[in-house]
Amino acid sequence: MKAFTVFVLLCVVSGAHSSSRDESCSNHDKAMDDALKTVCAKTCMRWSVVNSYDMTDGIGQVLNSATHNRCGSSEGIVTINELQIDPSPLVLPGNINLAFKVNVKRDLQSPIKVEVTVWKSILIWIHVKDFAFEDVCEFLTDGKCPQSFIDNNIPCSCPIPEGEYNFPSSKFPLKASSIPGGDYSVRFNVNMGPTLVLCEDVYFTVA
Structure with missing residues (x-):
């Protein structure tokens, strides 16, 4: 259930109706895109970018472990009780x-729209990218x-x-190598x- 959520965070995870990427993006940003697409492929989802921003390496405070918090005041259908991402x-x-423990309070069925926003810490949080997946169910129909x-x-x-x-804690290989180090x-x-x-903020550090 949470495969698309967790891996899109490293993209994390896959959209059918998003606008195409601006070709004026830097080579550095393109390398980031290629790395993220590799991660997305692990979740059996397709990829698209609705907005792009230049990403610049910076110095951030290293997080001791990945953490997560509910965003907003309303609780959704899905509650993440535990989420472990390491190292x-x-x-x-x-x-x-x-590893994760989640509670799904009612059946989930199409359409399920996923919007992902990425920030990187460069002394302050800098908006990096947005992703939109109009219906994640469309990309979970191939049986993989x-x-x-x-x-x-x-x-x-x-439906879920x-x-x-x-x-329980399980190992997944990630081939991405071009994601700049820092806090995300x-x-x-x-x-x-x-x-x-669900509305959830996830924080993690890339070496």
Whole structure:
């Protein structure tokens, strides 16, 4: 269930109706895009960028571990009770260990829109990129699912039944190598039609 959310954060994770990328972007930014597309491919989703911003390396405070917080005052259909992403800082290319416990309060079905906003800490938080996935269910219909998700009864297609989903720590390889080091903040805003599914901020460090 949370495969698309966690990996799009490193993109994280996949959009059908987004506008095309501005070709005036720098080579550095293009390298970032290529790296993120590699990560997105791991989640069986497609990729698109709705806005682009120049990314500049900077010095940020190193986070001891990845953290997450609910954004906004309203609680959505999905609650993340636990989320573990390590090592910290992430070393790319390399392996990521992922574990989570989530509560889905009602069935999730198409359309599920995912909006992702990425910031990078350069003394202050700098807006880096936006991603929009109009209906993530469209990209979860090819039957592909990590074996560790299958073993732990984590659905990889819609509809996603309500219930508690517990995913023990599992290792996933990440080939991306061009993501600049530093602290990142990624906001996931997920909606099913007019209904809030999830709004979560995730913070992590790349070595």
